[in-house]
Amino acid sequence: MTIIFHELVGADSSRPFSPHCWKTAMSLAHKGLPFERRQVCFTKVPEVEGGVSRTVPVIRDGSQVIADSFMIAAYLEETHPDKPSLFGGEGGQAMARFIESWTNTVLHGAMRDIALMDIHNALAPADQAYFRTSREARMGMTLEQVAEGRAKALEALPATLLPLRTTLKRQPWIGGSSPLFADYIVFGALQWVRLTAGISLVETADPVGDWFERCLDLHDGLGRSAPAAV
Structure with missing residues (x-):
C-alpha cells in the first residue's frame, strides 16, 4: 500500500523546502516504502487529513495518520522492522x-x-x-x-x-x-x-x-x- 505523504511547498512546487518534511521523505526512502507526495502550502495545512495537525509532515498509512517527523520515523521503524533501520536500535x-x-x-x-x-x-x-x-x-x-x-x-x-x-x-x-x-x-x-x-x-x-x-x-x-x- 502506498503511503500518502503531505509536505510543504511555496510558489515553486519543485522545491519542497521544509526541513521537517525532508526528514520524512528521506525516512520513507530509507525504508524503501512507496509513497505519494501531496504538496500543500502554509495556509492549506489546517485542511490536511481533517486538520489532524497544525504542521506538516503528515502521513497516511492505510487507516493510520501520523504527524511530526520524529513520530513518523518511530512509526515506520516499529511497523517495518524488516526494512533498513532508521535508528540502529x-x-x-x-x-x-x-x-x-x-x-x-x-x-x-x-x-x-x-x-x-x-x-x-x-x-x-x-x-x-x-x-x-x-x-x-x-x-x-x-x-x-x-x-x-x-x-x-x-x-x-x-x-x-x-x-x-x-x-x-x-x-x-x-x-x-x-x-x-x-x-x-x-x-x-x-x-x-x-x-x-x-x-x-x-x-x-x-x-x-x-x-x-x-x-x-x-x-x-x-x-x-x-x-x-x-
Missing part, C-alpha cells in the same frame, strides 16, 4: 532525540537568520502574509530585522557546525558506517537553505560539505532531485 533512537534538539535549538536558528527573507519571497502572496504575521509575532521583530543578522549568522556558521564537522572527520555519517535518521535531521536543515536561499554554506572539501553532497545523492538522488534556488 533503542539507543540510537534516544540519541537521535539529542541530534533533533541540537538541530532545532542551534542549527535552525542560524538557518532562519540566513534564509528567512528568502523563504518569505519563495511563497505565494497569501502565504507570504501568513508567514510574515506568524513569524513576526513569534520572534518579536520584523522579517527585515531578522534578515539584518544574516551576515553575522554566516560568519558564525563554521563554529556552529564544529560539532558536526568534528564528528564527520572520524566517521562517514552521523549514524556511523551508514546514514540513519540522525543524518536526515541535520540534512533537512541544510537542504532548507539550499532550496530557499541557494547559498552554498560549506565547501565540498569541508567534511560537512562532503557529507551533505553524499546525502543529496542518497536514495537515487532524492535530495538532489529538488533544484537549488537561484
